[in-house]
Amino acid sequence: MRTADKKAWIHALYNAGLREIEVGSFVPAKVLPQMADTSELVEYASRLPGLAVAVLVPNLKGAEAAVLAGANKITIPFSCSETHSLKNVRRTHEQMIREIHAVGDYLQSLPKQTRPHFEGGLSTAFGCTLEGDVPESRVVDFAEILIKAGCDEVGLSDTTGYANPAQVRRLIRKVHERVGADKLTGIHLHNTRGLGLANAVTAIDEGLTTIDASQGGLGGCPFAPGASGNIVTEDLVFMLEAMGISTGIDYGRLMAARQLLSDALPGEPLYGMVPLAGLPKNFKSS
Amino acid sequence: MRTADKKAWIHALYNAGLREIEVGSFVPAKVLPQMADTSELVEYASRLPGLAVAVLVPNLKGAEAAVLAGANKITIPFSCSETHSLKNVRRTHEQMIREIHAVGDYLQSLPKQTRPHFEGGLSTAFGCTLEGDVPESRVVDFAEILIKAGCDEVGLSDTTGYANPAQVRRLIRKVHERVGADKLTGIHLHNTRGLGLANAVTAIDEGLTTIDASQGGLGGCPFAPGASGNIVTEDLVFMLEAMGISTGIDYGRLMAARQLLSDALPGEPLYGMVPLAGLPKNFKSS
Numbered sequence: 001m002r003t004a005d006k007k008a009w010i011h012a013l014y015n016a017g018l019r020e021i022e023v024g025s026f027v028p029a030k031v032l033p034q035m036a037d038t039s040e041l042v043e044y045a046s047r048l049p050g051l052a053v054a055v056l057v058p059n060l061k062g063a064e065a066a067v068l069a070g071a072n073k074i075t076i077p078f079s080c081s082e083t084h085s086l087k088n089v090r091r092t093h094e095q096m097i098r099e100i101h102a103v104g105d106y107l108q109s110l111p112k113q114t115r116p117h118f119e120g121g122l123s124t125a126f127g128c129t130l131e132g133d134v135p136e137s138r139v140v141d142f143a144e145i146l147i148k149a150g151c152d153e154v155g156l157s158d159t160t161g162y163a164n165p166a167q168v169r170r171l172i173r174k175v176h177e178r179v180g181a182d183k184l185t186g187i188h189l190h191n192t193r194g195l196g197l198a199n200a201v202t203a204i205d206e207g208l209t210t211i212d213a214s215q216g217g218l219g220g221c222p223f224a225p226g227a228s229g230n231i232v233t234e235d236l237v238f239m240l241e242a243m244g245i246s247t248g249i250d251y252g253r254l255m256a257a258r259q260l261l262s263d264a265l266p267g268e269p270l271y272g273m274v275p276l277a278g279l280p281k282n283f284k285s286s
Numbered sequence: 287m288r289t290a291d292k293k294a295w296i297h298a299l300y301n302a303g304l305r306e307i308e309v310g311s312f313v314p315a316k317v318l319p320q321m322a323d324t325s326e327l328v329e330y331a332s333r334l335p336g337l338a339v340a341v342l343v344p345n346l347k348g349a350e351a352a353v354l355a356g357a358n359k360i361t362i363p364f365s366c367s368e369t370h371s372l373k374n375v376r377r378t379h380e381q382m383i384r385e386i387h388a389v390g391d392y393l394q395s396l397p398k399q400t401r402p403h404f405e406g407g408l409s410t411a412f413g414c415t416l417e418g419d420v421p422e423s424r425v426v427d428f429a430e431i432l433i434k435a436g437c438d439e440v441g442l443s444d445t446t447g448y449a450n451p452a453q454v455r456r457l458i459r460k461v462h463e464r465v466g467a468d469k470l471t472g473i474h475l476h477n478t479r480g481l482g483l484a485n486a487v488t489a490i491d492e493g494l495t496t497i498d499a500s501q502g503g504l505g506g507c508p509f510a511p512g513a514s515g516n517i518v519t520e521d522l523v524f525m526l527e528a529m530g531i532s533t534g535i536d537y538g539r540l541m542a543a544r545q546l547l548s549d550a551l552p553g554e555p556l557y558g559m560v561p562l563a564g565l566p567k568n569f570k571s572s
Binding site for chain 2: 127128129132133161162165167191192194195197198200232238242243273274282
């Protein structure tokens with residue numbers, strides 16, 4: 001996708017009412033060349049008033065680039081499955097924890113007004129396509145370790161689309177109990193097995209307030225075989241608005257952003273049930 | 287679908303562990319010719335030990351045919367939207383209530399051992415593609431009217447795929463409060479807007495125990511424009527088993543039944559995310 005198209009898309013999402021957008025990843029351009037323009041996108045998005053600009057960073061170098069560009073939130077993925085960690089960022093758990101410590105120390109050295117919010121993303125928290133089950137006690141332990149290493153909060157990530165509502169509820173409660181409810185407010189879900197929105201509604205019921213989604217369900221993880229895109233923003237927004245939870249998002253404008261995405265990526269399948277079926281007759285937003 | 291194929295499919299589902307199957311509808315063959323073999327299917331399915339054989343009936347005549355064939359459960363759809371009722375069964379609310387009374391009286395005249403369980407299906411309970419919003423108070427009133435007319439219980443049906451988890455929770459509670467929790471144990475959901483499993487998990491949380499689903503999401507309603515198939519049995523079973531709720535269903539055999547269905551209906555799209563993505567690595571049933 002061309003940088004100009006990405007900017008237009010970010011702007012369209014902003015116009016639709018989104019107030020937090022993850023615009024890219026600070027990863028080596030030779031690994032993911034499609035992310036080479038992340039600095040430019042962060043700088044662009046930072047000029048949109050009231051928008052929290054989030055990025056993914058794999059390491060200290062990425063965190064420094066994120067701060068330089070002016071990101072408001074950085075997420076460092078920490079895979080609870082060491083096998084996945086080695087494939088994804090070529091680092092052991094011990095190496096990753098050391099890296100997170102380094103990022104935490106670096107951020108603390110910054111003046112408060114330029115310091116981005118620092119999230120440790122507990123990926124493969126609900127199971128791994130390579131290792132299978134991931135013990136919940138291990139995820140809870142890592143949550144604590146990441147907070148101690150300097151993360152402002154942790155997030156639960158169902159990288160592989162393995163999560164189910166009972167597990168979502170249980171794991172949120174356990175992490176909340178260990179590190180405090182204010183240290184886990186977000187979840188990252190995939191709809192690989194159709195349970196994405198069921199998991200989302202459970203997470204909301206447990207008090208989480210940041211539910212990652214991607215427009216058209218775009219995405220996936222190149223290093224988690226079989227992983228499909230995130231839950232679909234359009235469907236999530238419909239669900240929340242229908243439930244009486246105001247998102248501040250205008251559905252018509254969200255669909256305009258989808259059109260823009262579709263035009264910029266011809267041939268790329270865009271997912272979502274509501275875009276296909278349409279809103280219910282006489283539907284009113286919350 | 288040929289009758290022999292339907293029988294083989296029913297048998298395959300039975301072998302997979304299903305213990306309640308709606309095998310057809312007793313509707314005039316000139317309206318839905320594909321349902322002309324329902325008597326034969328009920329008779330066939332009734333010989334499978336321990337299987338509850340359910341059918342849909344629109345009126346007294348259908349109920350008599352169902353009893354004659356040996357059905358264990360009959361559901362009469364009552365549309366909370368009168369516009370949809372007129373389109374679907376060409377009857378006003380008053381006419382339908384009279385019909386349900388007649389069915390109730392007829393069933394009470396039968397010896398207890400031949401009397402099928404009688405459910406009033408509150409269709410378009412969560413909204414109507416023709417009328418739009420359907421007031422919850424109206425649905426609750428109709429639940430009471432149907433019980434008084436002789437139904438053993440009522441079911442909530444999201445005919446149009448409009449339901450959301452908050453509405454599901456609220457409506458179940460209201461109906462339970464009005465007619466008693468034992469008089470509403472089932473829900474019928476469509477995945478038209480992607481919220482099917484989120485609604486199912488909420489219904490289960492509210493104590494419902496019968497969640498309608500169709501293999502491959504096959505189905506729809508010819509008189510509810512835009513309605514797509516039910517929630518997908520394969521995905522629902524996965525969700526429940528993953529959550530630790532034992533269904534008694536063998537996933538491999540359920541997939542064998544899907545294959546049989548796919549062979550019998552070439553060209554018909556079969557839905558379901560788990561059939562595409564596969565079960566998680568090392569997945570164990572509950």
